[in-house]
Amino acid sequence: MHKNKEKFEMDYSSFKTEISKRRRSATTRELTKIAYSAPKNVISLAEGMPNEETFPFAEISIKLNDGSSFTLDERELGAALQYIPTQGYPPLLQSLREFQRRAHAPPLWESRDIVIVSGSQDGLSKTLEAIIGPGDPLLVHDPFYPGVEVVVSPHKAELIAIPQDEHGVDPEILRETLMKRQLSGKKMPKIMYINATGLNPTGIVIPLERRKEIYRIACEYNFLILDDDPYHFMHFDEVILYRLMKLWGYDGMMSHFMRIRHFYKQRRDAIAALAEKHLSGLADFTLPKGGFFLWIKVRGIKDTWKMMMQRGVTKGVIMAPGAAFMKDSGKPCNAIRASFAKVSYEEMDLAMERLADLIRSELRNNYFINGNSYID
8 A cells, every 4th residue: 555645735815914815816927837838839929028139148157266167058048037937937946946855855845835036025025915914913033134024014013022032032932922912812923924043133043942842832823934044146137237238338228229129120010910911800900019019809709818728728829818918807808919029930920820720710619609600
């Protein structure tokens, strides 16, 4: 017999604010994630990605303190400077998952995952704003990292400060504070912010047994622990931009922008011609004067949502359904947004051909289901 793997399951909905519960992922971000994991023969015109050919950097060489070095080639730079799925750059995510597994060996790791954030403050903002509502209490160690207050002060959060001794947060005072609060009928905290390793600003490292005791108290009083365990990742985006502007100057930057404008105008004209070629009689569009997208309105189909989100990928084409951009995304919309920024002209042609076939198939299905007239 094979023993079933234990699975980590927890309902976090009770910790979220009402605003957080109403949040929904953007359709375009979901499409980006789908495009990254789709087979190579699938052509995506869904995302508003700039074309890598317009990126000014051909190669970046990095030398480390130990004398070793590496170079980011054109392909890697294209990925580094491009839009990526919201969760993070997929190869980096996989590396971090493996790092976490090997370095920390979290229990039930297969049931958990990672989100890459832009530094500690970004992670704090995302987490605390999802949990802390107006007037909600937040447990912190005293003293504590002031960036936390920056995040929660607009919500007028009540900070419950727990004193430290030479080993960090005092579990006895924490338990006593919570017990008194519960008996008095006050609102109980949903989360505790803590620096378990290198408390900021004291630099204390909380011993393992004390950490376990704090965790037991969290289980008893039903609050989450946000462990801010800071790692420092270097990134050079702003420095590179500064050096580029210093090198090119204003005129050089403007010349670059004009080249980009001409580049995308050619691509806009190309996709418009291909749409006219493949979608004549099936859809209408207006020539865009800016941006990366062609807004296509399909004839004879009230709503393109399922057609694009469900059946489009199986037909080898990804585009964004129009309802994703409407105030009420639940209402039917016959539009499709196609990006002309990134794919090759050959892929653009094939994508429009596949879209035409998809629309014809949808119209045929509607004819058989509803008895509407259809002309092939």
